Amino acid sequence: MRKVARVETAFEVFRIVVGIILAYIIAILITISVTDTSLQVAIRNFMFGPFTSKRRFGQLMGKYIPYLFSGCGMCFIYACNRFNLIGEGIVNMSPIFACMVMFGTPLMTNLPIVVNQIIMLAVCGITGGLLALVPAFAREKLGASEMVVSIVMNNLLLYLSQYFLKVSVADRTMSQLASPIHPANMRFTRIWPNTNFTTAIFYGILGVILASIIFFYSREGQKIRLVGANRTFAECCGINSTRSLYIAQIIGGVFAGWAGCVDTFGLYDRYLYIALTNIGMDGLIVAVIAKKQPIFVPLSAFVMAMIRTAAVTLNTSADLPIEFATMMQAILVLFVAAENFMGGWKNKIIFGMTEKQKAAEKEGAAA
Amino acid sequence: MAKQLLKMEGITKIYDNGFMANEDVTFEVAEGEIHALIGENGAGKTTLMKMLFGLEPVTHGKIYIDGEEAHISNPLDAIAKGVGMVHQHFMQVPNLTVTENIVLGMEPGAGQLFDTKKAVEMVSEASKKFNLDVDPNALIRDCSVGQRQKVELLKSLIRGVKVLILDEPTAVLTPQETKQLFVQLKALRDMGYGIIFISHKLEEVMELCSRVTVLRHGKVTGRGNIEDLDPVKMSNLMVGRDVIMKIDKEPAQPTEPVLQVRNLNYMDDIGRRLIKDLSFGIRAGEVLGIAGVEGNGQGELTEIITGLITRTDGEIYINGTETNGMTIRQIRDLGVAHISEDRMTYGIAADLSVRDNMTAIYLDRADFKHGPLMNIKKINEFVDQGIKDFEIACDFRNEPVRLLSGGNIQKVIVAREFSFGANLIVVNQPTRGIDVGTTDLIRRLLVKYTRENNVAVLLVSSDLNEILEVSDRLLVMHEGRVAAQFTDVSKVTDMQLGEYMLGVRTMTAEEMGDLQ
Numbered sequence: 001m002r003k004v005a006r007v008e009t010a011f012e013v014f015r016i017v018v019g020i021i022l023a024y025i026i027a028i029l030i031t032i033s034v035t036d037t038s039l040q041v042a043i044r045n046f047m048f049g050p051f052t053s054k055r056r057f058g059q060l061m062g063k064y065i066p067y068l069f070s071g072c073g074m075c076f077i078y079a080c081n082r083f084n085l086i087g088e089g090i091v092n093m094s095p096i097f098a099c100m101v102m103f104g105t106p107l108m109t110n111l112p113i114v115v116n117q118i119i120m121l122a123v124c125g126i127t128g129g130l131l132a133l134v135p136a137f138a139r140e141k142l143g144a145s146e147m148v149v150s151i152v153m154n155n156l157l158l159y160l161s162q163y164f165l166k167v168s169v170a171d172r173t174m175s176q177l178a179s180p181i182h183p184a185n186m187r188f189t190r191i192w193p194n195t196n197f198t199t200a201i202f203y204g205i206l207g208v209i210l211a212s213i214i215f216f217y218s219r220e221g222q223k224i225r226l227v228g229a230n231r232t233f234a235e236c237c238g239i240n241s242t243r244s245l246y247i248a249q250i251i252g253g254v255f256a257g258w259a260g261c262v263d264t265f266g267l268y269d270r271y272l273y274i275a276l277t278n279i280g281m282d283g284l285i286v287a288v289i290a291k292k293q294p295i296f297v298p299l300s301a302f303v304m305a306m307i308r309t310a311a312v313t314l315n316t317s318a319d320l321p322i323e324f325a326t327m328m329q330a331i332l333v334l335f336v337a338a339e340n341f342m343g344g345w346k347n348k349i350i351f352g353m354t355e356k357q358k359a360a361e362k363e364g365a366a367a
Numbered sequence: 368m369a370k371q372l373l374k375m376e377g378i379t380k381i382y383d384n385g386f387m388a389n390e391d392v393t394f395e396v397a398e399g400e401i402h403a404l405i406g407e408n409g410a411g412k413t414t415l416m417k418m419l420f421g422l423e424p425v426t427h428g429k430i431y432i433d434g435e436e437a438h439i440s441n442p443l444d445a446i447a448k449g450v451g452m453v454h455q456h457f458m459q460v461p462n463l464t465v466t467e468n469i470v471l472g473m474e475p476g477a478g479q480l481f482d483t484k485k486a487v488e489m490v491s492e493a494s495k496k497f498n499l500d501v502d503p504n505a506l507i508r509d510c511s512v513g514q515r516q517k518v519e520l521l522k523s524l525i526r527g528v529k530v531l532i533l534d535e536p537t538a539v540l541t542p543q544e545t546k547q548l549f550v551q552l553k554a555l556r557d558m559g560y561g562i563i564f565i566s567h568k569l570e571e572v573m574e575l576c577s578r579v580t581v582l583r584h585g586k587v588t589g590r591g592n593i594e595d596l597d598p599v600k601m602s603n604l605m606v607g608r609d610v611i612m613k614i615d616k617e618p619a620q621p622t623e624p625v626l627q628v629r630n631l632n633y634m635d636d637i638g639r640r641l642i643k644d645l646s647f648g649i650r651a652g653e654v655l656g657i658a659g660v661e662g663n664g665q666g667e668l669t670e671i672i673t674g675l676i677t678r679t680d681g682e683i684y685i686n687g688t689e690t691n692g693m694t695i696r697q698i699r700d701l702g703v704a705h706i707s708e709d710r711m712t713y714g715i716a717a718d719l720s721v722r723d724n725m726t727a728i729y730l731d732r733a734d735f736k737h738g739p740l741m742n743i744k745k746i747n748e749f750v751d752q753g754i755k756d757f758e759i760a761c762d763f764r765n766e767p768v769r770l771l772s773g774g775n776i777q778k779v780i781v782a783r784e785f786s787f788g789a790n791l792i793v794v795n796q797p798t799r800g801i802d803v804g805t806t807d808l809i810r811r812l813l814v815k816y817t818r819e820n821n822v823a824v825l826l827v828s829s830d831l832n833e834i835l836e837v838s839d840r841l842l843v844m845h846e847g848r849v850a851a852q853f854t855d856v857s858k859v860t861d862m863q864l865g866e867y868m869l870g871v872r873t874m875t876a877e878e879m880g881d882l883q
């Protein structure tokens with residue numbers, strides 16, 4: 001049929017762009033009206049801030065890299081209509097086990113850095129995958145809401161991670177609960193000294209590629225998409241839908257574990273979390289903006305990271321509360337989700353195409 | 368000339384996917400008339416009525432009610448403006464009573480309290496007034512289809528509508544129920560109601576209606592008083608060519624049994640026995656048709672054979688293997704293809720692409736995989752071939768299926784199900800709501816596969832033309848049992864078939880002969 005699909009895609013992209021622009025305009029307007037920042041300064045802080053110095057770009061990357069992972073993971077969970085938000089707790093919990101291997105065993109002491117990074121990722125990923133199974137089991141086997149279970153578990157995991165750290169490898173010389181300093185061969189090294197831009201970016205890129213391959217080219221990924229799009233149909237095709245739902249949630253958990261890994265061992269010198277990080281929750285928003293497709297995660301994660309860093313900047317420079325970012329996210333999500341926004345215009349174009357074609361057919365018949 | 372109640376003028380409807388379902392349609396209803404709206408499957412009748420009932424926005428055109436332009440934005444609005452609709456598939460809550468369903472949303476009584484007594488009174492009063500007898504206290508799920516229809520009518524009437532839309536009300540009724548409905552509709556007409564009657568059955572239109580509007584491909588191809596029309600004229604206006612499609616086929620040469628059903632029973636979860644001690648078989652190389660009024664167990668039979676629902680007891684062998692306890696997947700692997708009646712739920716994932724839908728059953732097949740990955744090259748070749756062979760009108764293979772027309776969606780399903788070398792094809796209403804071209808294609812394919820590939824076909828359809836045209840052997844199902852078997856389908860008439868379908872007559876075991 002007439003290129004309707006193309007019109008739809010164009011409008012989808014357009015809506016997201018409008019969403020981003022509006023979110024920024026509103027944010028800037030609020031900034032200059034409630035603080036004494038001038039318009040120029042606000043615009044500079046917001047839109048160009050991250051590109052003005054290495055340090056600030058690093059800050060952006062520090063947010064960006066974990067989002068690449070948590071966003072990709074949520075694509076799988078969200079693609080099969082599950083709202084398993086356990087990623088949030090996984091980010092806190094999974095690095096604890098990596099720390100235990102690091103400081104509690106001699107395994108990694110003399111290994112080359114790349115091998116150690118892979119070990120860290122493996123431990124965090126496995127932990128994440130296993131943890132994600134709990135809400136998945138509650139949902140698929142017991143029929144309990146995976147959303148409620150995962151949200152409750154997130155708080156539990158926060159305190160459990162603190163407890164595990166305390167009884168295992170915590171650094172007793174610190175006044176605050178923390179792990180010892182990550183040894184130089186057991187972390188993601190900084191590409192630019194004293195910034196948050198680390199070699200984890202390479203793993204991030206690999207992660208997105210891996211997620212995209214699983215999502216679009218693997219049989220399991222294809223099954224997950226079918227189950228998500230119409231479970232009854234998938235079952236009629238002989239697909240074991242429960243299995244696919246488990247796999248999707250495990251993949252989501254593994255990626256959340258990796259997000260925790262690159263954050264803890266890239267951004268920080270020690271394990272320092274004492275609260276939930278929001279990386280898991282933001283992952284859902286990244287996936288929503290990316291329309292559940294890992295291939296778009298690099299873009300949507302970037303938008304999210306921009307908003308988050310802008311909010312931090314404003315917080316320090318203009319004294320705006322950090323929750324400001326949440327508002328901008330809300331505006332953005334609203335536009336992405338509001339399928340009828342500009343729907344009238346879209347329909348007009350589609351209707352116009354149909355009418356033109358009908359007219360052409362008539363002419364053809366007359367000739 | 369009676370007063371005009373309603374007029375739709377110059378109505379054009381384009382769906383969001385760009386499909387034009389109505390083009391410049393003008394249609395009117397007067398007080399005290401029953402106006403027939405007729406047209407083939409997919410002609411756009413339901414679409415036109417959905418706009419009138421506020422279920423779909425109008426693209427171009429105007430609606431006048433009582434001479435005043437009306438903008439109908441939703442069904443509540445339509446009812447407030449005096450238009451009520453009885454749907455093709457009605458929307459009721461099975462676990463509520465008749466009364467509760469009727470007054471749902473307009474409960475009488477102080478504040479939030481539901482005054483059951485008053486509501487029951489109201490319903491029985493209305494039921495008397497309109498001569499639509501229903502038991503106000505019965506549960507909807509215990510009601511017959513005919514009774515449920517009355518509930519729908521009352522639901523509209525009690526809210527004071529003046530125009531009633533009935534979308535194919537007789538498709539689900541037995542002749543007796545139909546007769547009764549006609550008496551009631553005539554009474555309503557005489558009270559001054561305007562009734563819009565949609566049907567495929569021209570005799571019904573001749574009997575009941577005073578005026579007719581004919582739609583074809585979304586356009587009005589004719590209208591007039593019933594006196595000036597006859598079934599032949601009407602069907603010409605509807606189709607613009609001979610109604611009956613002839614398929615030339617050689618006599619079937621059935622060989623070994625492919626499907627064997629023995630003493631099958633099925634009871635649904637509210638305890639209705641829908642299939643009773645059913646035994647029959649199909650052999651390779653033949654099309655077995657099952658005719659019957661909808662709801663006599665045919666649908667459940669196809670779902671049991673394909674593994675979608677679980678039998679209560681009995682035996683089913685497919686290619687010699689008992690399928691009891693098998694998953695849908697295992698049954699498919701025995702060589703079973705399935706086209707379900709409800710294609711949007713069971714046949715496709717609307718948001719996914721033509722490619723994803725066409726390959727959904729092939730993901731684990733050796734030639735379509737590269738280890739854990741899909742063999743994209745192979746898959747794309749397969750899909751492109753399918754698009755070509757089955758003449759699927761789509762822009763490109765990654766186009767979402769929901770953007771295709773109904774006929775093309777069905778072709779996607781057919782392309783998938785008919786391409787994996789199944790030797791038992793189970794189809795349920797394969798051409799319902801589908802354009803003539805696709806209908807013809809599907810019927811021819813069913814015949815072709817039996818002749819050329821030695822496939823066995825089980826065809827369930829309530830379209831008698833289709834059943835008589837395609838089947839080599841024919842069973843009639845009534846209340847979960849086989850009521851008749853015809854081995855020479857060319858000698859069967861509609862009338863004969865009708866009698867068995869309604870349970871007026873039943874063949875003895877000797878008359879039926881060997882069902883395997």
Ligand SMILES: Nc1ncnc2c1ncn2[C@@H]1O[C@H](COP(=O)(O)OP(=O)(O)OP(=O)(O)O)[C@@H](O)[C@H]1O
Nearest residue numbers: 382386388407408409410411412413414772773800
């Ligand atoms: N929501 C929709 N989006 C796109 N196309 C649609 C939609 N609903 C219906 N159509 C298409 O519009 C056409 C007309 O459909 P409609 O249901 O009005 O036909 P009908 O005359 O009522 O047929 P039937 O006799 O089968 O009930 C069909 O080709 C159908 O595929």
Ligand SMILES: [Mg+2]
Nearest residue numbers: 412413455534
């Ligand atoms: Mg219809």
